[in-house]
Amino acid sequence: MKEEMPLLISAEPTTTLGEALHLMHEYNITQISVITHRKSVGSLNNSSLMTIMHDGIDFANQQVHAVMSKPLPEIDIHSDHAEAYRILLSGNSAIVVCENDLPVALLTRIDLIDFWVKRYAKYGIRFHFLDTHSAEEIVRAITERTRMIWIESPTNPLLNIVDIGLLAKKKTSNIWLVVDNTFATPFFQRPLTLGPDIIVHSTTKYLGGHSGLLSLLNDS
Known part of the structure; x- marks a missing residue:
């Protein structure tokens, strides 16, 4: 795992499944956004990769675009936390954060939990x-x-x-x-x-x- 994790870890549609899986293992994450020309076009998660592996698909040569899921929902970087919570609690595992319509980060439920843990720590409340x-x-x-x-x-x-x-x-x-x-x-x-x-x-x-x-x- 790298010392500093990038705010947005993504793959290209032409990335191979093997490369995508290596990227997820490198950063110890379970999902990535698929981005091309600075636009989110799909997503890939650990469970879908395991299913693909079970089906015997060639990880070395198969490209992400052939098996990727729909793009993750997007949210503007200036949106409030309530909107982020609403999206994440509606069954979405992550959100692509955009600035000027360009993806800049990936937000998960764990990120929101960490935010509130740090916020309440200022008031002497520990979790x-x-x-x-x-x-x-x-x-x-x-x-x-x-x-x-x-x-x-x-x-x-x-x-x-x-x-x-x-x-x-x-x-x-x-x-x-x-x-x-x-x-x-x-x-x-x-x-x-x-x-x-x-x-x-x-x-x-x-x-x-x-x-x-x-x-x-x-x-x-």
Whole structure:
């Protein structure tokens, strides 16, 4: 992995699949934009490359343009964070950032998370990201400054399970335990019976039939 990662890592349509895969491994990334004449014309990600490899396509000679996916959505460099969040939370894995209609960077969900982590650090708020396979590891990370534990169980898409009951017992009363129950929905799992403080659901996912439900905040 290079010491300084470029803001925009891309391939040409005539780049071979082998070269594209090498580029992704070099920078430890899972997707790249396909750009020609300074215009985004397609995209390529790790999962699609693995599928292509399984199908026996010649990586050494096959060019990107023959197998690339549609271009990633674009956003102007002066757009606000809310617009970036809206696009990324609409099922897009990344956004091509443009300045004067020319692509200059690639923005992912991790970039937005890093932004807010640094932003809140100015106010003394710290975030720690842990492997939630082990509830014991989460418990060991608790300090006197811990005020909230946020978990998802089961996780999407890997279906990792967190011992919600154990966390609820081990945490102190001044720590909020928040459980994202979106994947299971209340039909299959009711975390409140296990002792957490707050339960979160995304009603536009499984609970609402994937966009088949609208949530109203008020009468208007």
